Amino acid sequence: MRPLTPVTPRARVALGLSFFIVFTALWAAVTFGGLVSKTFLADPLTMLKSGWTLLVEMGFAKDIGMTVWRVLGGFLIAAALALPLGVLMGTYKPVEAFFEPFVSFARYLPASAFIPLLILWAGIGEAQKLAVIFIGSFFQLTLMIAVAVGNTRRDLVEAAYTLGVSDRTLISRVLLPGAAPEIAEILRMVLGWAWTYVIVAELIGASSGIGHMITDSQALLATDQIIFGIIVIGLIGLVSDFAFKALNRSLFPWAQLDR
Amino acid sequence: MTSTSSILSIRGVSRSFGSPGGPQTVALQATDLDVAENDFVTILGPSGCGKSTLLRIVAGLDVPSSGEVLLDGAKVQGPGADRGMVFQSYTLFPWLTVLENVAFGLRERGLPKAQQQEIAQDFLAKVGLAKFAGHYPKQLSGGMQQRTALARALANGPRMLLMDEPFGALDHQTRELMQELLLGIWEREKKTVLFVTHDIDEAIFMGSRVVVMSARPGRIKSDLPSPFEHPRHYSVKTTAEFAALKRELTEQLRSEVQAAALS
Numbered sequence: 001m002r003p004l005t006p007v008t009p010r011a012r013v014a015l016g017l018s019f020f021i022v023f024t025a026l027w028a029a030v031t032f033g034g035l036v037s038k039t040f041l042a043d044p045l046t047m048l049k050s051g052w053t054l055l056v057e058m059g060f061a062k063d064i065g066m067t068v069w070r071v072l073g074g075f076l077i078a079a080a081l082a083l084p085l086g087v088l089m090g091t092y093k094p095v096e097a098f099f100e101p102f103v104s105f106a107r108y109l110p111a112s113a114f115i116p117l118l119i120l121w122a123g124i125g126e127a128q129k130l131a132v133i134f135i136g137s138f139f140q141l142t143l144m145i146a147v148a149v150g151n152t153r154r155d156l157v158e159a160a161y162t163l164g165v166s167d168r169t170l171i172s173r174v175l176l177p178g179a180a181p182e183i184a185e186i187l188r189m190v191l192g193w194a195w196t197y198v199i200v201a202e203l204i205g206a207s208s209g210i211g212h213m214i215t216d217s218q219a220l221l222a223t224d225q226i227i228f229g230i231i232v233i234g235l236i237g238l239v240s241d242f243a244f245k246a247l248n249r250s251l252f253p254w255a256q257l258d259r
Numbered sequence: 260m261t262s263t264s265s266i267l268s269i270r271g272v273s274r275s276f277g278s279p280g281g282p283q284t285v286a287l288q289a290t291d292l293d294v295a296e297n298d299f300v301t302i303l304g305p306s307g308c309g310k311s312t313l314l315r316i317v318a319g320l321d322v323p324s325s326g327e328v329l330l331d332g333a334k335v336q337g338p339g340a341d342r343g344m345v346f347q348s349y350t351l352f353p354w355l356t357v358l359e360n361v362a363f364g365l366r367e368r369g370l371p372k373a374q375q376q377e378i379a380q381d382f383l384a385k386v387g388l389a390k391f392a393g394h395y396p397k398q399l400s401g402g403m404q405q406r407t408a409l410a411r412a413l414a415n416g417p418r419m420l421l422m423d424e425p426f427g428a429l430d431h432q433t434r435e436l437m438q439e440l441l442l443g444i445w446e447r448e449k450k451t452v453l454f455v456t457h458d459i460d461e462a463i464f465m466g467s468r469v470v471v472m473s474a475r476p477g478r479i480k481s482d483l484p485s486p487f488e489h490p491r492h493y494s495v496k497t498t499a500e501f502a503a504l505k506r507e508l509t510e511q512l513r514s515e516v517q518a519a520a521l522s
Contacts, residue, residue: 153350155346155348155350156350156352158318158320158338158344158346158350159344159346159350159352159408160352160363161319161320161337161338161339162318162320162338162339162340162342162343162344162412162421163340163343163363163364163367163411163412163415164339164340164364164367164368164415165367169367173363173367174352177352177354177355178352178353178354180354252354253395254353254354254355254395254397255353255354
């Protein structure tokens with residue numbers, strides 16, 4: 001092993017998988033070996049069995065669908081508004097000076113702390129769940145997109161001007177295409193964060209969703225179900241992350257060249 | 260050189276840096292320069308003498324503190340497609356292929372796509388990169404990137420070409436090949452070129468006029484013809500006249516570099 005030397009793709013997959021195996025083995029060892037009481041931590045097999053029961057008999061698939069829908073819905077609304085605002089802030093410094101201090105302040109407001117207020121304002125329906133995701137991701141997205149656009153190489157902008165680009169077309173011909181891979185990367189990252197907000201939103205005042213199932217299981221001390229729920233979230237996150245990465249790679253082949 | 264025959268007139272252009280009311284650093288003293296149609300003027304000076312600043316002002320990328328730049332009699336107000344520029348840094352758009360880079364300005368002008376590609380292919384062939392049309396800039400060497408940048412500037416059909424040490428980041432051999440390539444294109448296309456460099460050989464070999472600038476704050480110290488006839492062959496660099504001109508310019512530049520080092 002030498003510092004900073006890359007690994008082959010095959011070794012990367014093998015190493016990545018093996019830690020999952022090590023982790024599961026440790027978990028199995030402490031639960032089956034009786035080191036930890038079943039009340040506190042279910043073993044992997046019980047977890048899988050009750051997961052199956054959840055899916056087949058208790059309609060857990062619908063909960064998963066609800067949660068996915070909420071994450072995507074809230075995230076898409078946030079992205080649809082953050083993208084134009086972030087691009088404007090990155091491009092026009094007065095716009096940035098106007099919004100940036102407030103957005104910087106707002107992004108440190110914990111989305112979960114808004115839940116009581118949002119319940120008061122929007123009830124316990126879907127609007128409240130979407131609002132939590134929106135608050136959690138909109139300000140982060142806006143600020144990061146603004147930075148990505150604002151970091152466009154100045155010499156590329158100057159080259160574009162000497163080729164006849166106007167102030168009006170600079171955004172569409174240089175700023176957006178140049179920042180696009182980074183913006184896609186920001187979307188991927190913040191989508192990951194959105195997943196953590198939705199569960200919090202569902203822990204309080206929800207009648208469906210993965211978070212709701214977890215709260216219900218808490219009342220029954222069903223750690224097997226709770227762990228299954230957590231693992232499902234992790235798996236969906238992992239899959240969507242991989243899909244997003246693959247999409248970015250195919251959309252922006254030029255951005256991969258220096259990696 | 261009378262101003263009537265010139266395409267570019269630089270009149271009393273100076274540039275100072277610093278906050279308004281605060282201490283000012285003069286980068287460029289009031290400078291006058293006229294460039295005639297089809298002329299190849301090289302601006303030679305030590306680093307930090309303001310020669311790049313002067314070129315950027317002509318390009319409209321920087322604003323003079325005093326004076327004005329006239330292109331065909333009209334005052335330069337900002338950057339525009341009539342003054343194509345090749346930068347020292349690699350400024351190809353990384354998200355576009357080589358062909359799309361060369362067609363960038365043509366697309367901005369709204370030319371039909373087929374015509375854009377035809378013109379771009381033509382200029383890529385002129386810089387010897389026809390086979391690399393579909394490559395991305397990152398897949399090219401530095402010299403190839405600068406050739407593409409040259410094709411991109413030329414394809415746009417600018418009134419004049421501004422070059423800011425375009426071969427400065429290249430190794431010596433590549434640089435000499437690039438000089439011959441550019442000179443060949445200039446001899447065929449008869450473009451008007453303003454070319455900034457700190458390399459004396461390059462200034463003499465490329466230019467039909469060599470303008471020497473003093474150390475900061477920059478001003479024009481001398482303006483000499485480079486009398487070698489065209490088409491110019493690289494062997495001209497080994498002639499006695501070339502050596503004599505180089506000696507003279509070396510002396511002029513040396514005193515400026517010393518002045519810059521001591522100030």
